[in-house]
Each structure stands twice: as structure tokens, then as C-alpha cells.
Amino acid sequence: MNMDEKEFLMNWIVRYVKNKDLILKKIVDVTLDSGGVSVKNKSGQISRYVVLLSLASLESVVSSQPKDCELCVITINSKDNMNFLVKKWDFAVSNSFLTVIFVNPFSDLDEKWVVKPSIHARICEKKNLARSFSSISETVNLIDDINFKDKVMNYTPHVKSS
Numbered sequence: 001m002n003m004d005e006k007e008f009l010m011n012w013i014v015r016y017v018k019n020k021d022l023i024l025k026k027i028v029d030v031t032l033d034s035g036g037v038s039v040k041n042k043s044g045q046i047s048r049y050v051v052l053l054s055l056a057s058l059e060s061v062v063s064s065q066p067k068d069c070e071l072c073v074i075t076i077n078s079k080d081n082m083n084f085l086v087k088k089w090d091f092a093v094s095n096s097f098l099t100v101i102f103v104n105p106f107s108d109l110d111e112k113w114v115v116k117p118s119i120h121a122r123i124c125e126k127k128n129l130a131r132s133f134s135s136i137s138e139t140v141n142l143i144d145d146i147n148f149k150d151k152v153m154n155y156t157p158h159v160k161s162s
Helices: 005-020 055-064 079-087 089-093 117-123 126-139 145-153
Strands: 027-033 036-041 046-051 070-076 098-103 112-115
Touching: 005 027, 005 036, 005 046, 005 070, 005 145, 055 070, 055 079, 055 089, 079 089, 079 098, 079 126, 089 117, 098 117, 112 126
Parallel strands: 046 070, 070 098
Antiparallel strands: 027 036, 036 046, 098 112
């Protein structure tokens, strides 16, 4: 069974949040829907994870989310997405609840790098943003949408033998 890129990344998100919670065990519910993944913790806080293969619709997605929950946008680790975030940096910074996770699950190195624009803006000057992203992302192989789609279409999950 082949899955599309969005479904692939939504499954990746579920594994990511569950693995992140292995020690603290704060998650009480993980819900998948057509728009993304909602994660509720013991204190009742909800974090929303949304897949955007391209960040071109970032503004409309962020604007449509409730402001009382953390929003994590998951996107592929491409030059286009990094350049788009640099271009829309002021918008991203103005949304303190926003985190962007750049991923490449097929990377030979790390699979992801994370930026929280409202925090990153405090430590990096806007004029150095592209260079900063380049440095942070060095541990995750770049991938474009065509290669990502191809890798997802040809993906075979690892099955543990007993």
C-alpha cells in the first residue's frame, strides 16, 4: 500500500510526539484528522501539528488556528521552504505559538531541525537569518518535493523479524 506524502508525514508526527513523550508521559490523547494531528497533555494543553509540504500556505494555516494552542508546522527540509520562511519571517515571529519543523525522514544524518521564530528572532538578526538556517539545517539532508514524493512512493516500512 502506497501512501501520499501528507499521510506519510502525519504518521511521522505521531511517532515523533510519542517518542518525545516516552520518559515524561504527559500525553493523554493523540488524534489524527484530515488537517493534522492534535496532542493533548495531562494539563489539558493542546498542541496542533499540521503538515505543509510547501510553506506557501503558512499564513492562511497559522491564521486559521486557535491562538490558545501551540502550532507546529511540519514541512520538508527544502531550500524553497527555508527561503519562504525567511521571506515571511516577520509574520512568523509575530505568532509566538508557532514552531516550524523541517524534516527529511530519509536523511542519512538527522531527520529534523526545529525553529521557533519568536525565540529565534531574539538571538539572530534578520539579516543573518538565511545563514543561520543554513547552519542549523546542515545535519539534515536537503530534499525537494519531487524527490520526497518519489521516496515516499517507494517506501517500504522496516519490519522487525521475530
